[in-house]
Amino acid sequence: xxxxxxxxxxxxxxxxxxxxxxxxxxxxxxxxxxxxxxxxxxxxxxxxxxxxxxxxxxxxxxxxxxxxxxxxxxxxxxxxxxxxxxxxxxxxxxxxxxxxxxxxxxxxxxxxxxxxxxxxxxxxxxxxxxxxxxxxxxxxxxxxxxxxxxxxxxxxxxxxxxxxxxxxxxxxxxxxxxxxxxxxxxxxxxxxxxxxxxxxxxxxxxxxxxxxxxxxxxxxxxxxxxxxxxxxxxxxxxxxxxxxxxxxxxxxxxxxxxxxxxxxxxxxxxxxxxxxxxxxxxxxxxxxxxxxxxxxxxxxxxxxxxxxxxxxxxxxxxxxxxxxxxxxxxxxxxxxxxxxxxxxxxxxxxxxxxxxxxxxxxxxxxxxxxxxxxxxxxxxxxxxxxxx
Amino acid sequence: xxxxxxxxxxxxxxxxxxxxxxxxxxxxxxxxxxxxxxxxxxxxxxxxxxxxxxxxxxxxxxxxxxxxxxxxxxxxxxxxxxxxxxxxxxxxxxxxxxxxxxxxxxxxxxxxxxxxxxxxxxxxxxxxxxxxxxxxxxxxxxxxxxxxxxxxxxxxxxxxxxxxxxxxxxxxxxxxxxxxxxxxxxxxxxxxxxxxxxxxxxxxxxxxxxxxxxxxxxxxxxxxxxxxxxxxxxxxxxxxxxxxxxxxxxxxxxxxxxxxxxxxxxxxxxxxxxxxxxxxxxxxxxxxxxxxxxxxxxxxxxxxxxxxxxxxxxxxxxxxxxxxxxxxxxxxx
Numbered sequence: 001x002x003x004x005x006x007x008x009x010x011x012x013x014x015x016x017x018x019x020x021x022x023x024x025x026x027x028x029x030x031x032x033x034x035x036x037x038x039x040x041x042x043x044x045x046x047x048x049x050x051x052x053x054x055x056x057x058x059x060x061x062x063x064x065x066x067x068x069x070x071x072x073x074x075x076x077x078x079x080x081x082x083x084x085x086x087x088x089x090x091x092x093x094x095x096x097x098x099x100x101x102x103x104x105x106x107x108x109x110x111x112x113x114x115x116x117x118x119x120x121x122x123x124x125x126x127x128x129x130x131x132x133x134x135x136x137x138x139x140x141x142x143x144x145x146x147x148x149x150x151x152x153x154x155x156x157x158x159x160x161x162x163x164x165x166x167x168x169x170x171x172x173x174x175x176x177x178x179x180x181x182x183x184x185x186x187x188x189x190x191x192x193x194x195x196x197x198x199x200x201x202x203x204x205x206x207x208x209x210x211x212x213x214x215x216x217x218x219x220x221x222x223x224x225x226x227x228x229x230x231x232x233x234x235x236x237x238x239x240x241x242x243x244x245x246x247x248x249x250x251x252x253x254x255x256x257x258x259x260x261x262x263x264x265x266x267x268x269x270x271x272x273x274x275x276x277x278x279x280x281x282x283x284x285x286x287x288x289x290x291x292x293x294x295x296x297x298x299x300x301x302x303x304x305x306x307x308x309x310x311x312x313x314x315x316x317x318x319x320x321x322x323x324x325x326x327x328x329x330x331x332x333x334x335x336x337x338x339x340x341x342x343x344x345x346x347x348x349x350x351x352x353x354x355x356x357x358x359x360x361x362x363x364x365x366x367x368x369x370x371x372x373x374x375x376x377x378x379x380x381x382x383x384x385x386x387x388x
Numbered sequence: 389x390x391x392x393x394x395x396x397x398x399x400x401x402x403x404x405x406x407x408x409x410x411x412x413x414x415x416x417x418x419x420x421x422x423x424x425x426x427x428x429x430x431x432x433x434x435x436x437x438x439x440x441x442x443x444x445x446x447x448x449x450x451x452x453x454x455x456x457x458x459x460x461x462x463x464x465x466x467x468x469x470x471x472x473x474x475x476x477x478x479x480x481x482x483x484x485x486x487x488x489x490x491x492x493x494x495x496x497x498x499x500x501x502x503x504x505x506x507x508x509x510x511x512x513x514x515x516x517x518x519x520x521x522x523x524x525x526x527x528x529x530x531x532x533x534x535x536x537x538x539x540x541x542x543x544x545x546x547x548x549x550x551x552x553x554x555x556x557x558x559x560x561x562x563x564x565x566x567x568x569x570x571x572x573x574x575x576x577x578x579x580x581x582x583x584x585x586x587x588x589x590x591x592x593x594x595x596x597x598x599x600x601x602x603x604x605x606x607x608x609x610x611x612x613x614x615x616x617x618x619x620x621x622x623x624x625x626x627x628x629x630x631x632x633x634x635x636x637x638x639x640x641x642x643x644x645x646x647x648x649x650x651x652x653x654x655x656x657x658x659x660x661x662x663x664x665x666x667x668x669x670x671x672x673x674x675x676x677x678x679x680x681x682x683x684x685x686x687x688x689x690x691x692x693x694x695x696x697x698x699x700x701x702x703x704x705x706x707x708x709x710x711x712x713x714x715x716x717x718x719x720x721x
Contacts, residue, residue: 201527271564277525278560279577279630280553289576294567 044360044367051361054149054162055117057082057138061091062105068092078134084111086163111151112144114161114354120146124353152361156327157343161354164347166362168326172242172337173311176322179246179333180253180310185303187250188257195258196265197287216255223252224316232320240321240336248320249310256309260302264295297384304377308370314341340366449710452695458493461708464500464684464699473498473638473668474519474542479533481514481523481692488514490692492533496638496685501660501669503679503700506689507715512672515689516640518542519670520556521549538637554581557631561643563623565615565630570607573615573626574598574633581634593633600666601629602659621652628659632667639663641671645678657682676716680704688712 059079061067067074071088087110095101116135118125127135138144156168191212199205227248231237237244268291276286292299317323323342330337338346344362347355458477474496481489488511496502504512514523521542523529535542542552565573574594578584584593594611598604603625607618615626624644631639641660645653653675660669660682673679679686680700687697688711696703696712707713 269564271560271562272566274522274525274560275564275566275627275630277522278520278553278558279634280550280581281577282550285580289580290566 041367044363047357048360048362048364050121051152051357051364052149053121053146054151055112055120056109056145056147057112057116057135058107058109058143059083060105060107061110063091063095063101064103068095068102082113082116082131082135084113084160084162086158086160087111109147111162114352116144117146117162118354120144121357152358156329157325157338157346158327161352161358164355164358166340166343166365168329169338169340169343169362170365171329171331172245172322172326173339175242175331175333175337176245176249176317176339177307177311179243180249181303181307183247183250184253184257184306188254188303189261189299191254192258192261192265193287193292196262197291198283212255212258216259219315220252220313221315221319223248224319226251227316227320238334238336240324240338241332241334242322242337243333244320245317245322245337245339248316249313252313252316253306253310256306257303260306261295261299264298264302265291267298268294297381300384301377301381304373304380308373308377311339311373312341312366312370314339314345317342318345340369449713450708451711452693452709458495458697460495460685460687460697460699462699462702464701471498472496473537474670475534475536476515476518477534477536479515479518479531479535479543481511481518481532482530483526484528488692489518489531492692492694494687494694494697496668496670498637498668499664499666500684501664501671501682503683503686504670504672504689505674505676505679505686505715506695508674510689511692512687512689513642516642516670516672519638519640520553520558521547522558524549554634555636556638556640557634557636559624559627559631559639559641559644562647563620563627565618565623565626567614567616569612570598570615570618570626571611574629577630578633583634597629597633598626600632600663601625602655602662603629619652621648621655624648624652624656625659628656628663632663636667638668638670641669643672643674646674653678676704688715690715 057079059075061074063074068091071091072080074088074091075083112120115125115127116131119127119132119135120139135144151163152165154167155163155165158164195205195209227244231244231247232239237247272290272294273286276290281289317339322337322339323346324336324338325346326336326338340362344359344366347359347362458475472495475494477493479489479492480487492511492515494515504516506512517523518531518535519542523531531543533543537552537555540547542556566576568576571590571594574597575584575590578593579590584590595604595608598607603622606622607626610617615623618626624647628639628644645656648656657678660671663669664684671679671683683700685697686700686703688695688703688707688709690711696707696709698708703712704716707716
């Protein structure tokens with residue numbers, strides 16, 4: 001006799017319970033990973049946010065002949081320990097550039113020292129009780145405040161925390177990535193096109209394939225050692241330069257671009273290739289007129305993600321010397337440079353409190369760039385995705 | 389034969405009779421009896437159920453029924469078959485170790501529709517792909533033998549496949565328009581082969597090709613929409629227009645209607661009959677009624693061999709071989 005619904009339901013209870021258990025476990029895993037992400041981001045934002053603000057003071061600056069010789073005398077004695085030393089250094093240059101300043105006294109906003117900055121942000125600092133009271137008074141009078149930190153985005157590194165910025169690192173990253181992409185994108189895409197569309201399937205091409213896949217899994221620091229040995233020692237490319245950094249990163253990014261391009265090419269249905277061959281296309285016409293246009297979103301997505309990963313890479317760049325101290329932003333491929341993650345790394349190793357917030361600020365900038373790039377990849381994919 | 393009368397009506401419908409059916413029968417009987425020494429004086433074709441019981445008659449049927457020069461046993465006198473478009477002789481094909489085509493010979497007449505039928509895996513599609521060398525794309529495929537077209541061996545190394553495919557077009561089983569506009573689908577290949585120049589010329593050619601494919605009226609207002617936005621049947625006609633646009637000598641069709649509904653199928657069948665005025669059409673089909681309706685000649689494939697190649701009416705009404713008869717009557721395949 002057939003089983004009744006009740007009998008069957010009784011047996012099913014166990015299976016349903018297992019489903020529920022599994023669902024809950026998976027959900028817990030998801031929540032946990034979300035929590036990690038939120039905690040990490042929250043911590044970074046919390047620490048780094050203040051890096052985008054900067055303490056400033058409004059004081060009287062007298063531009064006299066004496067202050068041109070001894071810049072410290074330009075401001076009242078009580079402020080000398082509070083104003084950034086960088087400001088004093090600039091006084092003679094500024095007076096030279098603008099002779100009319102001589103003999104005038106101006107009330108102007110100047111960058112405060114990092115200890116004042118930290119005090120204004122309520123952090124640990126090295127100010128004396130007297131100085132604190134002075135600042136408190138200035139805040140009440142509206143002569144000291146926290147303002148948006150333009151310095152952070154417009155200067156290079158500095159030993160003085162209040163003057164340290166990420167511009168040289170950002171330029172270095174930009175140049176390095178341009179070099180990487182200029183090398184990786186054409187070579188990677190062409191390699192993938194050859195392997196996917198032209199190469200016969202034999203032992204040799206399979207060996208190449210396996211090697212490319214393995215290359216993608218090699219620890220990145222090894223690429224740094226390779227870059228050091230080949231590009232710097234053998235070819236004599238200037239060390240610490242965006243050129244050598246870009247070359248090294250391209251070694252690392254190349255396999256990723258090849259793999260993602262091949263996947264994009266493989267996802268183009270063969271029916272399109274057959275149609276193209278059927279009307280008498282040559283192999284190259286099949287690729288350039290039919291296969292590449294439909295696979296371009298996939299190729300771009302893979303390349304952008306590869307690029308984003310290269311941007312966040314530090315280890316191989318440290319090996320080729322790209323953790324240089326770069327006070328002056330330069331836009332040259334062969335001059336020494338540093339990159340964003342390396343800048344973060346060098347700030348993180350400094351003991352000064354003020355640099356800790358710079359570290360987090362640098363990470364936030366890097367994260368923002370990476371998220372923008374990934375969003376661009378998603379947008380590109382959606383925009384150009386075609387149905388066939 | 390299951391429905392001999394229907395069959396002959398359909399065959400007549402496509403090419404209004406220039407020759408009486410009785411002439412066919414007479415010719416068939418003549419050849420049949422000459423070859424086999426059997427006198428078939430039966431008034432009506434043998435019904436399948438009867439044929440099964442007539443062991444003696446069956447055993448007299450030959451294993452293969454085709455002259456070795458590749459010509460059909462019976463000529464279709466309704467079409468002009470003086471010129472031969474393609475002529476395969478002693479064609480062998482291997483996929484790795486598996487021999488898919490075994491010493492085939494077959495002549496395809498110009499301006500006819502020739503159907504290739506047979507059970508799955510019999511090599512009919514493989515044979516079709518030999519005619520424009522699409523098998524080149526399969527690394528394990530190895531072809532030997534001659535396929536003569538316009539005095540050249542299609543199969544030789546010095547034949548440029550691009551030139552070949554320029555003259556031998558193809559329509560595939562599943563509609564596969566390019567992911568481009570309708571206009572581009574048709575204009576792409578002629579432009580690529582430098583057949584057309586300016587925009588005006590292209591527009592003229594696209595219109596002609598789409599009219600030939602019976603699609604013009606449906607798409608003339610949306611030429612710049614993607615080809616993939618059309619329905620399946622329209623897509624397949626777009627693919628036919630794409631092939632026609634190059635004005636090839638031969639159009640190969642690999643089960644062109646197997647993915648389509650009956651109405652689209654009927655449209656495309658009409659199209660094939662119409663297009664043979666200008667082109668030679670070779671069509672692979674699983675649908676025997678389709679072969680009966682559209683084809684002037686039909687070749688029956690089995691296990692990589694041509695079992696019977698004949699005038700369509702003759703093949704369907706009086707198959708000379710046991711295998712063909714079994715297949716046509718639906719006993720297997």
